[in-house]
Amino acid sequence: MSNDLVIKDLCANIGDNEILKGVNLTIRGGTIHAIMGPNGSGKSTLAHVIAGHPDYEVTAGEIWYGGQNILELEADERSKLGLFLAFQYPVAVPGVTVANFLRAAINAHRAEEGKDPKATAIPMAEFRKMLREGMKTLEMDEGFARRYLNEGFSGGEKKRLEILQMTMLKPGMVVMDETDSGLDIDALRIVAEGVNRLAGPELGALVITHYQRLLNYIKPNFVSVMMDGRIVRDGGPELALELEEKGYDWLREELAGAA
Numbered sequence: 556m557s558n559d560l561v562i563k564d565l566c567a568n569i570g571d572n573e574i575l576k577g578v579n580l581t582i583r584g585g586t587i588h589a590i591m592g593p594n595g596s597g598k599s600t601l602a603h604v605i606a607g608h609p610d611y612e613v614t615a616g617e618i619w620y621g622g623q624n625i626l627e628l629e630a631d632e633r634s635k636l637g638l639f640l641a642f643q644y645p646v647a648v649p650g651v652t653v654a655n656f657l658r659a660a661i662n663a664h665r666a667e668e669g670k671d672p673k674a675t676a677i678p679m680a681e682f683r684k685m686l687r688e689g690m691k692t693l694e695m696d697e698g699f700a701r702r703y704l705n706e707g708f709s710g711g712e713k714k715r716l717e718i719l720q721m722t723m724l725k726p727g728m729v730v731m732d733e734t735d736s737g738l739d740i741d742a743l744r745i746v747a748e749g750v751n752r753l754a755g756p757e758l759g760a761l762v763i764t765h766y767q768r769l770l771n772y773i774k775p776n777f778v779s780v781m782m783d784g785r786i787v788r789d790g791g792p793e794l795a796l797e798l799e800e801k802g803y804d805w806l807r808e809e810l811a812g813a814a
């Protein structure tokens with residue numbers, strides 16, 4: 556199905572280092588799929604490659620979404636297809652409010668080649684209504700929309716903005732890399748509640764974490780384990796519990812034994 560995110564034999568380097576060594580993974584549309592794995596196994600690299608980060612060189616493989624190999628698309632085109640990269644915190648631009656940022660993001664999605672951006676832009680009244688409704692569902696204070704993006708958002712506020720952005724852009728697939736060890740339990744809860752609220756047949760989510768903790772709040776349908784640049788195990792939610800209990804060494808040993 557075209558709303559699946561399908562990663563095939565993906566290899567990627569940073570400089571001369573091969574980090575991803577043949578990743579095969581399918582995130583089915585409408586499901587929550589967690590990737591776990593020890594530090595340094597390549598989880599964030601995978602997220603960055605999906606996002607089209609320029610520091611990573613893809614040397615082999617494909618990533619399919621919405622009927623296209625997204626490796627051939629620019630980052631903004633990936634976003635327009637319905638991919639949402641939650642860890643890409645917007646660059647702080649002085650004087651840009653949350654509301655203006657969200658409106659620009661929506662208008663970027665509505666823009667069409669060869670058309671005047673003014674003609675495709677969301678009408679102000681419609682945007683305001685959407686913003687109000689989104690903030691209401693998320694039980695957010697209205698003053699939040701008037702805050703400036705660069706005004707020292709806390710971890711929790713950044714996460715709130717991400718979830719609000721997701722609510723308004725309605726992506727088909729989100730990729731979240733929850734690696735920030737500075738995230739407190741409240742911020743994790745905000746993310747989890749937001750994802751759970753939006754979850755359903757219209758939204759697929761790839762949730763990357765080395766916190767089993769997050770998975771106490773987000774219930775994944777599928778769990779995959781990454782080690783040394785490859786997916787080494789796929790399972791259901793019970794796999795996350797097993798890893799929480801036993802760590803990664805048993806799996807490492809099992810894999811070494813099988814080799």
Ligand SMILES: Nc1ncnc2c1ncn2[C@@H]1O[C@H](COP(=O)(O)OP(=O)(O)O)[C@@H](O)[C@H]1O
Pocket residue numbers: 569572574592593594595596597598599600601610734
């Ligand atoms: N910008 C970078 N430059 C050089 N090496 C990097 C860079 N980012 C990550 N790496 C290396 O790539 C490997 C995988 O890192 P990463 O994808 O961040 O793993 P994870 O998110 O699973 O902890 C690590 O060995 C790390 O040192």
Ligand SMILES: [Mg+2]
Pocket residue numbers: 598599600734
């Ligand atoms: Mg990481």
